[in-house]
Amino acid sequence: MNPIETWTSLLGEGGELTEPYWAAHAQRMREARLLFGDRLSCPFLRPLFMTVEDEARQRAACEVIARVGERIVREAMEDEALLADFGLSDAERALAAIDPGYQYASTASRLDSFLLPDSLMFAEYNAESPAGFGYTEVLADVFAAMPIMARFRETFDAQPYGMMDAMLEALLASYRDWGGTAAPPTIVITDFRGVPTWSEFEILAARFTWRGVPTVVADPRDLEIVGGRLVAEGRAIDLVYRRALINDLVARPDDTRVLVQAYRERLACVANTLRCKIPHKKSFFAVLTDEAHAGRFSPEEQAVIRAHVPWTRVVAERRTRTSTGQDVDLVAFARDHRERLVIKPTDDFGGHGVMLGWEAEASAWEGALQTALTAPAGTWIVQERIPIRREPFPMVESDPHRVATRDMLVDCAPYIFRGKVTGFLTRLSSSGLANVTSGGGQVPAFRVVAI
Numbered sequence: 001m002n003p004i005e006t007w008t009s010l011l012g013e014g015g016e017l018t019e020p021y022w023a024a025h026a027q028r029m030r031e032a033r034l035l036f037g038d039r040l041s042c043p044f045l046r047p048l049f050m051t052v053e054d055e056a057r058q059r060a061a062c063e064v065i066a067r068v069g070e071r072i073v074r075e076a077m078e079d080e081a082l083l084a085d086f087g088l089s090d091a092e093r094a095l096a097a098i099d100p101g102y103q104y105a106s107t108a109s110r111l112d113s114f115l116l117p118d119s120l121m122f123a124e125y126n127a128e129s130p131a132g133f134g135y136t137e138v139l140a141d142v143f144a145a146m147p148i149m150a151r152f153r154e155t156f157d158a159q160p161y162g163m164m165d166a167m168l169e170a171l172l173a174s175y176r177d178w179g180g181t182a183a184p185p186t187i188v189i190t191d192f193r194g195v196p197t198w199s200e201f202e203i204l205a206a207r208f209t210w211r212g213v214p215t216v217v218a219d220p221r222d223l224e225i226v227g228g229r230l231v232a233e234g235r236a237i238d239l240v241y242r243r244a245l246i247n248d249l250v251a252r253p254d255d256t257r258v259l260v261q262a263y264r265e266r267l268a269c270v271a272n273t274l275r276c277k278i279p280h281k282k283s284f285f286a287v288l289t290d291e292a293h294a295g296r297f298s299p300e301e302q303a304v305i306r307a308h309v310p311w312t313r314v315v316a317e318r319r320t321r322t323s324t325g326q327d328v329d330l331v332a333f334a335r336d337h338r339e340r341l342v343i344k345p346t347d348d349f350g351g352h353g354v355m356l357g358w359e360a361e362a363s364a365w366e367g368a369l370q371t372a373l374t375a376p377a378g379t380w381i382v383q384e385r386i387p388i389r390r391e392p393f394p395m396v397e398s399d400p401h402r403v404a405t406r407d408m409l410v411d412c413a414p415y416i417f418r419g420k421v422t423g424f425l426t427r428l429s430s431s432g433l434a435n436v437t438s439g440g441g442q443v444p445a446f447r448v449v450a451i
Contacts, residue, residue, distance in 0.1 A: 014147025069279035087378015140444035161423030185238030
């Protein structure tokens with residue numbers, strides 16, 4: 001039995017193909033604050049179906065990469081040559097040098113992946129407080145309440161992934177590692193007011209508070225230090241769930257001065273730590289796949305890297321080996337093989353600056369290469385193209401207002417909380433880039449087993 005075919009055959013029996021249903025469904029999402037900025041995050045009428053076998057494949061590979069990432073952070077803090085390979089700026093290095101008081105750099109992380117029947121490849125590692133899991137879990141509740149789900153569950157056991165409680169437990173574990181003793185600690189979720197994910201912070205704060213852990217949401221500019229304590233919304237804070245990016249801490253030092261001071265003076269536990277920037281850089285994949293670093297990894301780790309991490313190099317004038325072992329001049333190789341390569345900035349998000357070689361003209365590709373070569377060292381990577389997954393999804397379109405089946409790129413990104421895969425962010429796009437920031441949408445994932 002095929003879950004996609006089963007769902008498709010049932011779609012419409014509960015009125016899902018009518019305008020009144022779309023309007024009511026959209027209103028349920030708005031009431032649940034499932035908004036990215038001012039738009040709904042999900043215009044689709046089918047979830048992603050995850051088999052037990054595919055979940056196991058993801059879990060096995062992702063947890064190895066996350067474990068390696070944590071170890072690389074520790075090694076880089078002791079090895080100047082290794083740290084240099086990540087291309088951190090002086091300001092980022094200064095933040096990474098601050099001892100956070102505990103070792104786990106990435107309490108929460110996410111691997112963007114493309115899962116196919118015969119392959120699983122990672123596009124990048126988001127090691128810095130990735131967004132979306134709160135939205136995803138609430139969106140799964142909305143889908144679970146759809147009339148079609150009850151009929152679908154007559155054929156398949158379909159279970160969503162509970163991630164908010166798992167994230168809370170991971171935060172509390174990092175707090176205990178840091179030496180925190182408050183039971184429960186008071187949490188602040190902090191980022192700049194006006195970011196498009198602010199509604200997710202409110203979802204998380206409500207859930208954490210309901211679980212008995214008082215939580216507030218505050219802009220970093222509103223944080224204070226009073227009597228040797230970090231204070232937000234009039235409350236003494238024990239644990240900071242940092243959603244403000246390190247890029248913001250660097251670019252806006254006056255606005256984030258209190259947050260950084262609290263981190264440096266250990267007035268509160270901060271997760272993720274500022275050392276998470278090391279594996280968050282896209283040059284992390286260059287460290288994993290470059291022959292110069294092969295000796296850092298065990299045979300098991302090397303096997304996972306070869307199978308799931310695309311060949312990646314920091315753009316520079318140098319010689320290196322290709323994924324097939326050929327010794328080449330890197331720049332000449334990149335120039336001559338754009339149809340199999342992508343250029344990315346090592347530290348940006350939302351698809352900004354990404355150039356897909358197979359979609360680019362030769363002149364544009366050459367321009368991107370020259371930009372990368374003249375930029376500060378470690379600023380750009382070149383990466384081998386990976387196979388992508390596409391599936392048909394029913395989508396509510398606004399012009400004209402109708403449901404149409406669209407062939408969508410499917411980016412299935414596992415969330416990893418303190419080294420354990422907990423659930424998935426599934427982003428859909430009609431273009432070659434899959435992220436909500438650049439205009440894509442998301443759907444929840446359900447683990448499915450035939451009854």
